[in-house]
Amino acid sequence: xxxxxxxxxxxxxxxxxxxxxxxxxxxxxxxxxxxxxxxxxxxxxxxxxxxxxxxxxxxxxxxxxxxxxxxxxxxxxxxxxxxxxxxxxxxxxxxxxxxxxxxxxxxxxxxxxxxxxxxxxxxxxxxxxxxxxxxxxxxxxxxxxxxxxxxxxxxxxxxxxxxxxxxxxxxxxxxxxxxxxxxxxxxxxxxxxxxxxxxxxxxxxxxxxxxxxxxxxxxxxxxxxxxxxxxxxxxxxxxxxxxxxxxxxxxxxxxxxxxxxxxxxxxxxxxxxxxxxxxxxxxxxxxxxxxxxxxxxxxxxxxxxxxxxxxxxxxxxxxxxxxxxxxxxxxxxxxxxxxxxxxxxxxxxxxxxxxxxxxxxxxxxxxxxxxxxxxxxxxxxxxxxxxxxxxx
Numbered sequence: 001x002x003x004x005x006x007x008x009x010x011x012x013x014x015x016x017x018x019x020x021x022x023x024x025x026x027x028x029x030x031x032x033x034x035x036x037x038x039x040x041x042x043x044x045x046x047x048x049x050x051x052x053x054x055x056x057x058x059x060x061x062x063x064x065x066x067x068x069x070x071x072x073x074x075x076x077x078x079x080x081x082x083x084x085x086x087x088x089x090x091x092x093x094x095x096x097x098x099x100x101x102x103x104x105x106x107x108x109x110x111x112x113x114x115x116x117x118x119x120x121x122x123x124x125x126x127x128x129x130x131x132x133x134x135x136x137x138x139x140x141x142x143x144x145x146x147x148x149x150x151x152x153x154x155x156x157x158x159x160x161x162x163x164x165x166x167x168x169x170x171x172x173x174x175x176x177x178x179x180x181x182x183x184x185x186x187x188x189x190x191x192x193x194x195x196x197x198x199x200x201x202x203x204x205x206x207x208x209x210x211x212x213x214x215x216x217x218x219x220x221x222x223x224x225x226x227x228x229x230x231x232x233x234x235x236x237x238x239x240x241x242x243x244x245x246x247x248x249x250x251x252x253x254x255x256x257x258x259x260x261x262x263x264x265x266x267x268x269x270x271x272x273x274x275x276x277x278x279x280x281x282x283x284x285x286x287x288x289x290x291x292x293x294x295x296x297x298x299x300x301x302x303x304x305x306x307x308x309x310x311x312x313x314x315x316x317x318x319x320x321x322x323x324x325x326x327x328x329x330x331x332x333x334x335x336x337x338x339x340x341x342x343x344x345x346x347x348x349x350x351x352x353x354x355x356x357x358x359x360x361x362x363x364x365x366x367x368x369x370x371x372x373x374x375x376x377x378x379x380x381x382x383x384x385x386x387x388x389x390x391x392x
Contacts, residue, residue, distance in 0.1 A: 040065055045078055049130070049150035049383035050115060072386040076129065079382040083332075086127055086149065086381035087112055089343060089370040094118065095134070097149035099381060100364055102331070112366035115149045124376060125171040128220065130384025133171035133182060144169060144182060146196070150383045160184055160192050160203045170227070172220045174244040181244055183225065185214055193247055208249045212240060217283070219267040219274065220244070226274050228254070228263045237263055239274075241300075252297075258305055261295040266327040270296050277327040277336065285327070285338055287320040292336060292352065310336070310352060313359050325350065329379040339377035343370040349377065 044055060044066065052075075056063045065071055087098040098112035118136065125133040127149075136145045136156075144157040160167070167190075170183040180196040184203070189211045192203045215228030225242040237254040239262055254262045258276075265278030274297040279289045294308040323344065328337040335351040345368050348361040367375070 037061075037065060041071060041074075044071070045075060048113075049075075049079075049148075049385050050113075052385045053151045053153075066385065072384070075385050076382060079130070079384070083380040083382060085349070085364075086378040087364070087367060088124060088132075088149075088376040088378070089367060090374040090376075091370055095124065096370065098367055099150070100366075102379065110362055110364050112364050114366070115152075118145075118147060118154070123169065125169060126219070127378050127381050128171050128173045128180065130382045131171070131180065133169060135169070146171070146180075146182075148384060151385065155196075157182065157194060158201055158203070161205065168214050168227075170218060170220075170225055170242075172223075172225050172242075172244045174223045176223065176245060179244075183242060206247050210238070210249070210251055212238065214240075215263050217265070217267040217276075219269055221269045221274060222272060226267055228267070252300055252303065255303060255305070258295060261293060265293075265295070266329075268327070268329045270294070270330050271334075273297055274300075275330070277330075283327060284341070285320075285325045286323060287317040289316070294330075294336070294354075308354075310354065310357065312352075316359070326377075328377050330354075331379060337377075337379060340375065343367055343373050343375045345371050347375075 040062065044052060044062075047055065052066060056066055083102045084099045085102050087100070089096040089098070094117055096117040097115040099115055100110045100112045118134075123135045130148060130150065132147050132149060134145055134147065135142055137143075138156065141159075143159070146155045146157065147153065167184045167186045170185065172181050172183060173179070174181065182194045182196075184190075184192040184194075189208050191206050191208050193206050194201060194203050211232040212229035213232060215230075218225060218227035220226075223244045225240075225244060227240050227242075229238050229240050230236070231238050231251075237259050239252040239254060241250045241252060242248075243250070260282070261276040261278045264282040265276040266283045268275050268277055276295045277283075278293050278295070279285045279291065281289060285292070289312060291312060292310045294310070296306045296308070298304045298306050324341045325338040326341050328339050328349075330336055331351070334354045336354065338350045338352070340347060340349075347364045347367060349364060350359060350361050352359050
């Protein structure tokens with residue numbers, strides 16, 4: 001039997017073609033050729049993240065490929081070009097995740113694929129590069145958990161240094177250094193931050209010059225976290241801007257005409273700019289709603305906002321009735337997306353095209369078992385196969 005040597009380097013994995021000859025009889029020789037690594041990588045890149053977890057059990061070679069940083073980054077890059085909708089159904093204290101391709105034809109139904117479920121969870125964050133942060137009961141204690149809904153992996157974070165009641169948790173990402181962080185903000189001036197991937201999971205206290213009470217919405221855009229708040233010293237309405245990389249706070253005073261949009265609307269990412277969607281019913285839309293307002297921050301220093309009003313179609317009231325929808329966000333092709341607050345049958349999501357002023361709906365199938373239960377919908381979800389234990 002003759003085997004060619006396998007060469008493995010840290011930065012680049014190269015494996016020569018392996019040929020094994022095994023004699024089964026005096027006149028016959030059985031030959032097998034191992035699949036080259038570049039072909040293995042191409043196969044893995046075509047699989048969903050849910051299947052990648054299973055592939056780790058195939059062989060030591062496969063798991064070595066899957067765990068490589070260059071592979072996980074390449075998988076994430078490809079996933080960014082095929083964003084998905086992520087649905088989170090909440091039932092009996094458990095979270096059930098589903099995904100579906102984003103923005104299908106209005107004349108076709110879309111099937112939601114079941115991902116993973118997690119028990120005793122609440123207070124969910126928006127997805128960040130395929131990961132989600134929530135609170136969960138573990139051993140009669142409340143802990144902060146990072147989870148990957150595609151693979152089912154979870155990472156429980158240590159207790160914070162302070163235990164004030166009711167902190168808000170923000171899960172954020174810094175794209176330059178490619179770091180995930182968790183920010184805990186309490187009322188007044190108590191703030192703590194934890195960075196993943198540094199080799200040690202520990203909380204640090206950071207300073208904030210303006211004590212404030214947090215609002216209900218938040219969005220992280222290009223490494224900056226935005227959320228509405230009230231300045232406890234002056235009573236002014238403000239938007240807090242937290243730079244994830246420097247861990248510094250700055251503040252935007254909200255002008256009177258924008259207070260409703262900033263504090264009662266839904267903060268979104270609009271082509272890389274901070275924006276807010278609001279209706280007559282604030283962050284919700286139903287059959288009585290006549291229009292949607294889109295406010296876009298054009299210049300933070302000058303506090304300049306642009307306002308755009310879009311009238312809903314004539315059939316809206318008859319079609320929607322008493323159904324409550326919430327703003328999900330704006331797609332990369334400038335469609336405002338709305339989704340029901342509760343699972344209904346049928347379950348339709350709506351896209352309002354800003355440029356053409358047209359509305360279309362897409363039926364999502366596969367979540368009928370959760371009828372009547374709370375559902376959260378997220379845009380631009382991507383699949384991430386990086387192992388959470390590598391993020392210590």
